[in-house]
């Protein structure tokens with residue numbers, strides 16, 4: 001009987017296996033259906049460049065290489081990093097490639113029988129599902145009416161070669177839709193992008209030579225989410241001050257987002273690809289497709305447009321959560337019903353979902369590392385999960401908070417979470433909260449990086465179980481600090497505003513009490529202590 005089987009050797013499965021080994025579990029096997037590590041990144045489109053910088057994407061304890069702090073990896077570079085990581089931490093030694101799992105069958109309180117396509121079976125006390133939730137394409141219902149045009153999903157898209165000279169509709173305004181629209185609009189006769197609602201919040205990869213996501217830091221993200229509207233306005237003003245058509249188009253797209261929390265009420269489309277497609281290559285944004293005629297050759301949209309002579313449709317409409325090899329009651333598990341998007345109250349630590357928390361901003365890789373750390377501690381008996389009723393109560397509170405913060409996005413993307421809130425929640429459960437006050441007084445230069453540098457994984461290695469303090473300090477000192485950008489300034493302004501609001505009741509200005517923070521659980525998480 002194995003201690004744990006990890007299914008999948010994408011970035012989530014690798015970090016999960018590594019953390020289990022680091023916690024001293026020896027009987028660990030990672031099963032991967034493909035012949036190499038890397039998951040999605042081994043089979044996505046040719047030109048893919050990650051939207052999270054190397055600083056944000058790196059695992060806490062494995063350096064990206066000096067000089068790469070502002071780099072954005074190509075998929076080859078990302079794969080190279082994960083391969084080195086897997087080798088360094090001995091993950092490859094317990095990974096079995098070409099091992100497709102076809103069934104996971106409960107064995108009472110003993111654990112699970114895991115069946116492979118080869119016919120082999122393995123028994124394990126626990127199973128970690130690290131199979132990714134960007135695997136099963138989601139389509140609008142009207143896809144089935146497309147009998148006379150080619151259609152495909154971004155999952156199958158590799159490059160724009162087959163779209164040269166054609167009239168192409170791209171559906172969706174996430175990162176896939178944006179990347180695909182830019183490539184296709186360069187070579188197509190016509191390219192439209194259909195948005196049912198809006199894009200995600202469009203943000204650049206870089207500002208000058210700096211990775212823009214290093215400003216995903218506590219200095220501003222530590223503010224209550226109610227400040228999102230003010231922050232969004234500051235970001236729009238900064239874009240407009242560039243006096244450049246691409247930046248103006250970014251503002252046009254972002255202003256359409258009506259969520260009261262603005263940038264904090266949606267997910268990031270962290271690339272300027274779509275605005276560039278619009279400005280430089282004549283790509284046109286249209287509304288949701290409401291009517292299909294001539295087998296898809298003619299499409300009518302919600303904003304009154306008629307798209308004629310359509311040759312091809314590329315659905316960049318995201319993914320569904322479904323795991324075919326699980327017992328029936330678990331196949332369609334909604335991540336919002338899992339404790340911390342990881343544990344099922346009925347199965348507790350017998351099975352864990354790694355990678356089913358997708359951050360609006362930030363990166364999914366540090367999230368998967370924190371999940372892996374918590375799970376490994378539970379397996380090693382260093383942490384205990386709450387009783388099922390408490391797991392359900394907490395899950396209910398988290399779900400309500402995310403639905404309130406992200407509105408329709410949280411309903412569609414069931415894994416969507418607030419990066420900072422989630423990371424700090426996990427840190428609380430692991431017991432590795434960054435020692436901000438201590439470092440403020442004793443190590444101010446590291447403190448600066450923890451508060452005004454990207455909230456990436458390394459600051460969670462300074463304390464608590466699994467801490468690697470001297471390595472973490474060394475790596476943190478190599479990480480960049482945000483320049484005093486408009487975002488940093490908006491963060492400082494926000495701190496003054498909330499500090500002032502906090503003082504008002506103390507001086508008895510009762511008439512202004514109603515202007516205090518929202519009582520939503522997300523807002524109630526409040527300004528993090530720095």
Ligand SMILES: Cc1cc2nc3c(=O)[nH]c(=O)nc-3n(C[C@H](O)[C@H](O)[C@H](O)COP(=O)(O)OP(=O)(O)OC[C@H]3O[C@@H](n4cnc5c(N)ncnc54)[C@H](O)[C@@H]3O)c2cc1C
Pocket residue numbers: 007008009010011012013031032033034037038039040041044048049050051052057099100101102130131132133134135325354355362363364365
């Ligand atoms: C195109 C794209 C780009 C992205 N870019 C970024 C980014 O820049 N920054 C960021 O933070 N996030 C990014 N993400 C989101 C997320 O980080 C990735 O999807 C990431 O790959 C998730 O890692 P994972 O290990 O959970 O899943 P995956 O990468 O999907 O890996 C799952 C692995 O499980 C294996 N597997 C599945 N089923 C079985 C089975 N039955 N038996 C055995 N093995 C199985 C698969 O073969 C695969 O190797 C991106 C997602 C996509 C789709």
Ligand SMILES: NC(=O)c1ccc[n+]([C@@H]2O[C@H](COP(=O)([O-])OP(=O)(O)OC[C@H]3O[C@@H](n4cnc5c(N)ncnc54)[C@H](OP(=O)(O)O)[C@@H]3O)[C@@H](O)[C@H]2O)c1
Pocket residue numbers: 048049050051052134138139140141154171172173174175176177179195196197198199200288316317318319358409412413
């Ligand atoms: N370069 C990169 O690093 C890169 C590239 C691609 C993807 N990714 C990552 O991969 C993951 C998936 O991204 P994604 O862009 O594929 O998906 P996504 O972010 O989930 O976006 C899907 C888009 O499709 C729309 N949509 C969904 N269902 C629809 C329907 N029935 N009809 C019309 N529109 C519909 C959504 O609009 P609504 O808002 O209206 O629902 C949304 O705009 C994300 O984590 C993303 O960060 C990264």
